[in-house]
Amino acid sequence: MRHIISLLMENEAGALSRVAGLFSARGYNIESLSVAPTEDATLSRMTIVTSGSDDVIEQIIKQLNKLIEVVTVMDLSEGEHIERELMLVKVRAVGEMREEMARIAGIFHGRIIDVSDKTYTIELTDTVSGLDSFLQAIDRSLILETVRTGASGIGRGDRVLKL
Amino acid sequence: MELTGAEIAIRCLQEEGVEYVFGYPGGAVLFIYDALFNQDKIKHILVRHEQAAVHAADGYARSTDRVGVALVTSGPGVTNAVTGIATAYMDSIPLVIISGQVPTRAIGEDAFQEVDAVGITRPCVKHNFLVKDVKEIANTIKKAFYLARSGRPGPVLVDIPKDVSNQKTEFHYPATVSVRSYHPAQHGEVGLVKQAAQLLLGARRPMVYAGGGVVLSDASKQLTELVRLLGFPCTNTLMGLGGYPATDKQSLGMPGMHGTLEANMAMQHCDVLLAVGARFDDRVIGNVEHFNREKRNIIHIDIDPSSISKRVKVDVPIVGDVAHVLGDLLAVLHGSKQKPEPQALAAWWAQIEEWRGKRCLGYKNSDEIIKPQFVIEKLYEVTRGDAFITSDVGQHQMWTAQYYKFDQPRRWINSGGLGTMGFGMPAAMGVQMAHPDATVACVTGEGSIQMNIQELSTCKQFRLPLKIVLLNNRYLGMVRQWQEFFHGNRYSESYMEALPDFVKLAEAYGHVGMRIDKPSDVEPALKEAFARKHDLVFMDFRTDQTENVFPMVPGGKGLSEVILAEEL
Numbered sequence: 070m071r072h073i074i075s076l077l078m079e080n081e082a083g084a085l086s087r088v089a090g091l092f093s094a095r096g097y098n099i100e101s102l103s104v105a106p107t108e109d110a111t112l113s114r115m116t117i118v119t120s121g122s123d124d125v126i127e128q129i130i131k132q133l134n135k136l137i138e139v140v141t142v143m144d145l146s147e148g149e150h151i152e153r154e155l156m157l158v159k160v161r162a163v164g165e166m167r168e169e170m171a172r173i174a175g176i177f178h179g180r181i182i183d184v185s186d187k188t189y190t191i192e193l194t195d196t197v198s199g200l201d202s203f204l205q206a207i208d209r210s211l212i213l214e215t216v217r218t219g220a221s222g223i224g225r226g227d228r229v230l231k232l
Numbered sequence: 233m234e235l236t237g238a239e240i241a242i243r244c245l246q247e248e249g250v251e252y253v254f255g256y257p258g259g260a261v262l263f264i265y266d267a268l269f270n271q272d273k274i275k276h277i278l279v280r281h282e283q284a285a286v287h288a289a290d291g292y293a294r295s296t297d298r299v300g301v302a303l304v305t306s307g308p309g310v311t312n313a314v315t316g317i318a319t320a321y322m323d324s325i326p327l328v329i330i331s332g333q334v335p336t337r338a339i340g341e342d343a344f345q346e347v348d349a350v351g352i353t354r355p356c357v358k359h360n361f362l363v364k365d366v367k368e369i370a371n372t373i374k375k376a377f378y379l380a381r382s383g384r385p386g387p388v389l390v391d392i393p394k395d396v397s398n399q400k401t402e403f404h405y406p407a408t409v410s411v412r413s414y415h416p417a418q419h420g421e422v423g424l425v426k427q428a429a430q431l432l433l434g435a436r437r438p439m440v441y442a443g444g445g446v447v448l449s450d451a452s453k454q455l456t457e458l459v460r461l462l463g464f465p466c467t468n469t470l471m472g473l474g475g476y477p478a479t480d481k482q483s484l485g486m487p488g489m490h491g492t493l494e495a496n497m498a499m500q501h502c503d504v505l506l507a508v509g510a511r512f513d514d515r516v517i518g519n520v521e522h523f524n525r526e527k528r529n530i531i532h533i534d535i536d537p538s539s540i541s542k543r544v545k546v547d548v549p550i551v552g553d554v555a556h557v558l559g560d561l562l563a564v565l566h567g568s569k570q571k572p573e574p575q576a577l578a579a580w581w582a583q584i585e586e587w588r589g590k591r592c593l594g595y596k597n598s599d600e601i602i603k604p605q606f607v608i609e610k611l612y613e614v615t616r617g618d619a620f621i622t623s624d625v626g627q628h629q630m631w632t633a634q635y636y637k638f639d640q641p642r643r644w645i646n647s648g649g650l651g652t653m654g655f656g657m658p659a660a661m662g663v664q665m666a667h668p669d670a671t672v673a674c675v676t677g678e679g680s681i682q683m684n685i686q687e688l689s690t691c692k693q694f695r696l697p698l699k700i701v702l703l704n705n706r707y708l709g710m711v712r713q714w715q716e717f718f719h720g721n722r723y724s725e726s727y728m729e730a731l732p733d734f735v736k737l738a739e740a741y742g743h744v745g746m747r748i749d750k751p752s753d754v755e756p757a758l759k760e761a762f763a764r765k766h767d768l769v770f771m772d773f774r775t776d777q778t779e780n781v782f783p784m785v786p787g788g789k790g791l792s793e794v795i796l797a798e799e800l
């Protein structure tokens with residue numbers, strides 16, 4: 070099953086490679102991983118999307134907790150949560166496709182943030198599957214480039230991951 | 233007064249009460265060696281290979297409850313140390329390894345003798361540090377010792393660039409240290425401890441499965457009290473030998489691949505299994521599906537949550553330190569009026585005695601050819617079971633585990649998790665340093681001993697009177713055994729050709745060598761060797777080349793699918 074795991078870790082050189090190394094060394098799946106410092110500059114927050122049986126997920130959480138630099142870990146999928154991912158897509162947009170592309174982007178609440186004679190760059194923020202649907206909605210041959218950040222997640226309501 | 237980083241590092245070790253540093257110098261650690269030179273509290277043991285430095289520190293740690301310390305230079309110094317570090321990691325041994333690094337400004341430039349020490353050791357340390365600021369050295373070393381010895385112990389590496397070791401700052405050694413992301417548990421959850429007690433008291437076919445965690449936690453007293461109080465059978469893993477006295481009648485010996493029939497059958501058929509500081513290793517449980525076929529309740533005490541329900545689902549998971557948890561469990565049991573049901577227990581013991589009656593460790597002795605088991609039995613007698621025994625890896629290791637009866641913890645020193653050939657002699661050096669007056673023997677094979685044979689020179693320099701018991705079968709015996717059983721007798725590259733004359737070799741290093749060919753000479757030779765209190769004696773026992781280790785649960789098989797000697 071797909072799980073989205075959030076964690077706080079010391080904002081130190083090498084901490085990221087410990088997490089990445091753990092996943093590769095133990096053969097765990099990693100669908101996406103995103104990380105950046107938090108409002109507390111000593112901490113980074115990481116969101117990992119992974120999949121595995123309940124036993125594997127239990128081990129992943131325990132192994133993450135075991136890393137000395139990991140301060141706290143939460144399996145967001147255990148409760149209500151929100152997930153968002155940012156995607157930048159550069160598409161070919163010429164002739165009548167310029168209109169059409171802008172229209173589809175609008176349906177998905179995308180914004181065109183860069184324009185050239187032949188291209189648009191569209192910014193979209195959505196769930197992982199929302200972004201996938203956008204890519205399915207447009208003609209594949211028009212996609213020049215995509216960049217995705219990987220999912221970020223946060224608990225709903227009072228569910229807070231803090232020190 | 234300001235001190236250099238190197239002086240600070242050494243002062244930190246002094247503050248930690250370190251007696252010995254096992255190491256090897258080189259460019260990146262020259263300032264640290266200079267600081268060592270200018271003091272006399274810490275003794276430096278110059279090994280002949282960095283792998284041996286780490287194994288020696290490891291043997292020191294295993295035979296005491298202290299942290300072992302090794303010091304190596306950058307680049308090849310670190311890479312040579314990696315096998316030692318991984319060995320300690322797999323068996324949860326507390327070590328602090330200080331490594332030199334190229335100067336900060338040169339890091340990343342493929343500088344001379346540069347290797348990413350933190351990167352290369354990351355998967356085989358509990359934690360590691362690169363110290364980039366001289367002001368951080370004291371705090372980092374304090375943390376390193378704290379992490380190494382607390383919780384589930386393990387090796388911690390501190391990498392110090394050369395320039396940092398020469399910069400100056402005020403020295404202040406922090407009295408305490410805390411790491412906000414690290415809080416190892418001590419006491420188990422009260423409710424779970426009570427639940428465990430209930431299960432144990434209600435058991436009809438109980439079994440205690442005790443591992444290295446009992447030794448690491450110095451909890452043999454509590455374990456012994458518990459097992460005796462309840463009258464239960466107890467098995468000790470390869471790492472846990474000595475955690476419960478092997479000569480006691482409630483001891484069933486070792487479980488697992490080369491464990492006893494009675495231990496394995498009791499593991500398989502018990503209805504309540506109390507696992508204490510043991511990690512359900514594949515060499516112990518064998519085939520997990522086969523193990524799970526039998527329904528039983530499992531109580532698991534371990535300080536590392538990730539050891540629990542990793543391979544086998546458990547019913548009562550207790551995260552905590554063995555000594556503390558067993559103490560609490562004993563208190564509950566003492567406070568309870570209930571006792572295990574005597575009839576059920578008697579019936580269970582009758583069944584166990586039937587298994588034990590098969591005498592699975594019996595072997596046919598010979599007048600002509602030395603049987604390896606016989607050497608170990610005699611070793612046990614001659615040392616009155618009171619020696620520190622280290623071993624290398626292979627058949628000789630298994631025979632030692634089976635035939636030397638360890639009644640005390642920290643007496644049996646071997647590499648279980650990584651299975652590192654070459655571990656035995658350097659580890660014995662560390663043991664002998666820690667216990668200068670004790671009898672220390674290393675049981676080894678002609679393959680293993682050659683992996684760190686150069687340490688005979690270190691033994692000479694530091695007058696370490698080790699007794700080397702070489703079970704020389706002219707084969708990589710354990711490999712040969714697998715080839716015999718599973719690869720149609722095709723002995724691919726397992727014959728050891730061109731062996732040295734070990735007697736002359738020992739003599740060349742300034743030691744005493746003995747060669748023993750006849751069974752009748754075994755005991756006299758051992759007696760003579762162990763009487764030489766001040767000499768290292770290298771005993772080359774020419775043993776039966778075809779002997780195999782029994783019982784054996786082949787890889788992938790279940791615990792009751794065992795091959796016994798008599799069946800072949």
Ligand SMILES: Cc1cc2nc3c(=O)[nH]c(=O)nc-3n(C[C@H](O)[C@H](O)[C@H](O)COP(=O)(O)OP(=O)(O)OC[C@H]3O[C@@H](n4cnc5c(N)ncnc54)[C@H](O)[C@@H]3O)c2cc1C
Pocket residue numbers: 322323324383384385442443444445446448449468469470471472486487488489490491508509510511512513515516533534535536539552553554555625626629630647648649650651652710
């Ligand atoms: C050739 C060869 C053959 C082998 N055959 C066998 C065999 O037949 N039988 C056998 O038993 N082994 C055998 N082994 C060894 C095997 O590979 C494992 O190393 C061993 O079984 C593991 O022992 P353990 O479960 O006691 O765990 P250890 O590796 O000793 O781990 C200790 C456990 O205790 C926990 N712990 C540590 N400190 C504490 C504390 N203070 N409080 C609570 N918990 C703590 C740790 O978290 C860990 O889970 C063999 C090895 C070799 C090389």
Ligand SMILES: Cc1ncc(C[n+]2csc(CCOP(=O)(O)OP(=O)(O)O)c2C)c(N)n1
Pocket residue numbers: 624625626627628629651652653654676677678679680681703705707708709710711
């Ligand atoms: C460094 C290392 N390389 C290879 C192995 C694989 N291996 C395990 S046992 C063994 C044979 C050991 O031979 P020897 O030391 O003569 O002991 P014996 O089995 O004959 O008693 C080998 C090669 C190992 N454990 N460690």
Ligand SMILES: [Mg+2]
Pocket residue numbers: 626677678679703704705706707708709
């Ligand atoms: Mg051999």
